[in-house]
Amino acid sequence: MNLKVIVASIIIVGALIFGASTFMESNIEYMDFEMAQTVNKKVQVKGRWVKEKESNFDATTSQFTFYMVDDNNQEVKVVLDGAKPNNFEIATEVVAKGRFKDGYFHANELLTKCPSKYEGDGEAVKKTL
Amino acid sequence: MFGAALVKIAFASSILSTVLYFVVHRNPSDTVKKIARLFYELTVAGLVTASAILLYFILTHQFQYYYVWNYSSTDLPLSLLISTFYAGQEGSFMLWSLYTGVIGLVLLRYTAKRGYEPEFMAVFSAILSFLILMLVVKNPFKPIWEQFSTELLHVGAVPVGTTNFIWVDQARGLWAQVPLEGKGLNALLQNYWMVIHPQILFIGFTSMSIPFAYAVAGMLKKDYVSWIRVATPWTAFGSMMLGTGIILGGYWAYETLGWGGYWGWDPVENSSLVPWLVCVASIHTMLAQRKNGTYIKTNFVLSMFCFILVLYSTFLTRSGVLGETSVHSFVDPGMWVYWLLLIVIGLFAALGFGLLFSRWKEMPVVPVQHTLVSREFALFLGASSLVFASIFILIGTSSPIITNIIKGKISAVDPSFYITTTLPLGVAIALLSGLGQLLWWQNSKTNDLLKQLMMPAALAATFTVGTFIMGATHVAMIVFIFASAFALCTNVIVGWKIVRGNPKMAGGSIAHVGIALMFLGFVASAKYDDVKTLNLEQGKSVQALGYTMTYVGYQPLERGRFGFNVEVEKDGQKFVVTPVMFKENDEGSLIRNPDIVNMITKDFYVSPLSLESAGASDHDQEIMLLKGKTETYEGMQLTYLGYNFTQTKEKGNYLVMDIEVLYNGMKELVHPTMSNKGGKPTFTEAQLQNSEIALVIKGMNPSKEEGEATVTLEVTGIHGQKKLSAPKAETLVVEASVKPYINLVWIGTVLLIGGFLITIVRRIQETLKK
Incomplete structure (x- = not known):
C-alpha cells in the first residue's frame, strides 16, 4: 500500500513539474515593442495597425508587411508569415506574436480583435432603418 | 414580451419542480411527485413555445427584436436563417435550455422506471433552471429600442409616410423606428456546418450534465454502487454526442475556415475537449467499478467534473476573460453573465463536493x-x-x-x-x-x-x-x-x-x-504534411508537391462570393478545385474558404491567400521619402535632398525636386517637377539614365521642420507605363498542401462513434435486466 502511494505521488508530482515547466516555457508574454526588442524570445505585442502607412502582401515570400503602433505609440514594421488575416481591416486592435529581427518584428501569428461587431452600436442600426 | 414572459414562467416552474422533487426525495409521495413532474413538463412546454416564437420572429424578420436584428437578415437562405437562432449568446443559451429540457423528458421516464426519478430530476431540473436563468438575464426577446433608445425612440407625432414604426406607449406618444434589415450573420458562419455543428455540440453539453445529476442523485439516495449501472449509458451517450460535436467543429475548421488543419488548440475547441476527456475517463473507471466495486469515489468525482467543466468552459468562452488571446472573437457580455456563471459554478461545485465529503465516510471501502x-x-x-x-x-x-x-x-x-x-x-x-x-x-x-x-x-x-x-x-x-x-x-x-x-x-x-x-x-x-505557397499566374502551369496546377479564372457564386478555379493534375488524373474568396461587407474583411481534393491516401488542400490583379495597383509603387533619409525601393536607393520653388508668370508655381538615386551602381541626381498654373497641377516625370524607370511626384509636405518634410514619389516605367517589370497576368496566390492519410482521422471518428453506439445499446439493455 505504502509503495503504491509513493509511486503514485512521484508520478503526480513529476507530471505537475513537467506541466508547470512546459507552461512557463511556452507562455508567450505580453510586452511593448521597446521591451520586445531587448528579449530574444517569442512575445506578443498589442497595438493598432497604422492604416496610413504602406502595407502589402509579398507573394514570393508569402509574407504580409505592415506598420503597427503599440500602446506606447512606438511604431514598428511588422512582417507576418502568411497572408493578411481575416477581419484585419476592421480590427480595432491587433496582437502580433513573434520576435524582433533586424529592426522589424517578425510575427508568426496575428490575432485581430474586432470592434464589438455584434454588440449594438448606434451607427449600425441607423444604416438598417 | 410574451416570449420573455414564457421564459420567466419556465424559470419559476423549473425551480418549483426542483423543490418539489426534493420534497419527494425526503418524504416520498406519489401526489407530490406527479405535481413535480407536471411542473417539469410545464417548464419544457414554456421553453418549446418560447423557442418556437423566437424562430417565428427570425423567419418572419421581426427586426423590432434586438436579437433578430443583430444576427439575421432577409437575404439568408432558409437553413442559415434557422441557424441564426443560435448565432448569438442569447439564442445559444435558448438552444441549450431547450435541448436540456427535452432530453429531460426522456430522462424522466428512464429514471422513473429505474427508481431514480425524484433525486435525479431534482438535480437535473436545478441545472435546467440555471440555464433558463441565463435567458432571463440575456433576454433574446429584448426590443431593439431598449438597446438603441437614443437612435430609435421618439416622442410625438409620427412623420407622414413612416411605415416602419411601432407604438411603444401610444398614450404618451412614444414610438420607435424599426429597422427594415438585420445586421446579418457573420460571413464565416455562413455555411451548412453552422446548421449542424452547434446543435450536436449543445446536445453534447446538455448530456454532460446527466452524469453530474446521477452522481448527486446517487449520493442523495446513499446509493454508491448501482447508480453507475443507470448512469453508464448516458455517460457513453454524452461522450458520443460531445465527441461528435467536437470533431464536426474540427472538420468545419478544416473544410471551410481554411485554418489548414482541423485542430488549432484554440480555447473554444479546448474547452469542449476537456470535459469530453474526463467523461471518457469516467466510462473506464465506471467499468472497473461495475466489475469489482473499486473506484467508488473516483467515479463520483469524475462524473461531477463532466458538468463542472462544461460550466467552466462556458465561463471561459462566454465571459470575455480570454480577451484577445484567441482567434475566436468574444463579445464581452457584461458583468451580469460573468458573475452569474462564476456563482453557478461555485454553487454546483459546492453542492456536489459538499455532498461527497459529507458522505465520504459512509462510502464502502472495497479492498x-x-x-x-x-x-x-x-x-x-x-x-x-x-x-x-x-x-x-x-x-x-x-x-x-x-x-x-x-x-x-x-x-x-x-x-x-x-x-x-x-x-x-x-x-x-x-x-x-x-x-x-x-x-x-x-x-x-x-x-x-x-x-x-x-x-x-x-x-x-x-x-x-x-x-x-x-x-x-x-x-x-x-x-x-x-x-x-x-x-x-x-x-x-x-x-x-x-x-x-x-x-x-x-x-x-x-x-x-x-x-x-x-x-x-x-x-x-x-x-x-507538405505545405507550399504558390503564385498561380492565370493560364500558366505550376508544378509543386508532385501536382501540376493551373489557375484558369474565377466566377461569381451566390451571395457575393467568388470561386477561383484551379485545375489540378497528377498522374493523368484531373481535378478542378474552387477555393472561394469574398469581401464580407463594405468594410472589406476578406473571407477565404479552401477547397480540397479528397483522395484515398491523402487530401490535396488548396487555401487561397490573395488575388493579385493584372498589373499591380498604383499604390504599391509609391514611396514616401523623409528629407535627408535614404530609402531602398526595388533595388534603388533614394534620397530626398530638397526642392527648389519658383513663381513666374509663364510657368505659375514651379517646383523642382532634388532626388539622389543610386541604381545599378550608378549615382545620379534626378529632378521630377510639379507646376501649378491656374489651379491645375501638372507633373513631369524624371527618367533615370540608362533605364526604363521614371519618378513622378505624387505629393509632398514642404515643412521647414527637421524630420517633417517629405515627398511621395511614384516609381513607374517611362512615359507612364505602369509596370516596372513586364506586365503580369492575374495571379492567384494559394497555399497548397498535401495531408497524407487524413482519412484515417475521419474513419477513426466514425468507428469511435459506432463503438459508443454499440456500448450505449448494450448498457441500456443491462439496466433492464435483473
Missing part, C-alpha cells in the same frame, strides 16, 4: 483485489492519463487567467505547450488501450500475457519500421506511431474475436480501433 497486471489497473492508468491530459489542456487554456493572477498581465501559451504535454499521455493511452484488451480482470498470468502480446507487438513493430523507411523521423513521433499501431493491431485482433462471439460486446474494441486510427491520422496529416 483492492487486483494486481498490477490486471485489466482494472490498466483501466485506472488509462483513465488517469485521460485526466492528466485534460488537466494540462485545462491549465493551458486557462493561462490568460493564471498569468493575470500571477503576473497581472494576460498571456496565452503557445500551441506547442499542448503537443508537448499531451504527446506522452497519448502514447500511454494508446499502449494501455491495447494492453487493457489483453489483460484479464483481477490478475493475468505474465506468461499468457506475453504470448498474446507477441503477435500485435510484432505487427506494430513491422508497421513502425515501414513508416520509418517511408520517411518518418522524430523519435517521439516514432514512439507514438508504434503505440498507436499496437493499439490498432490488438484491438482489431481482440475485436474480431468478440464480434464473432457476441457483437454487442464489441463497442469498446471498435471505439479503440477508431482512436488508434485517429492517432495515426493525426501524426500523418499534421506532422508529415
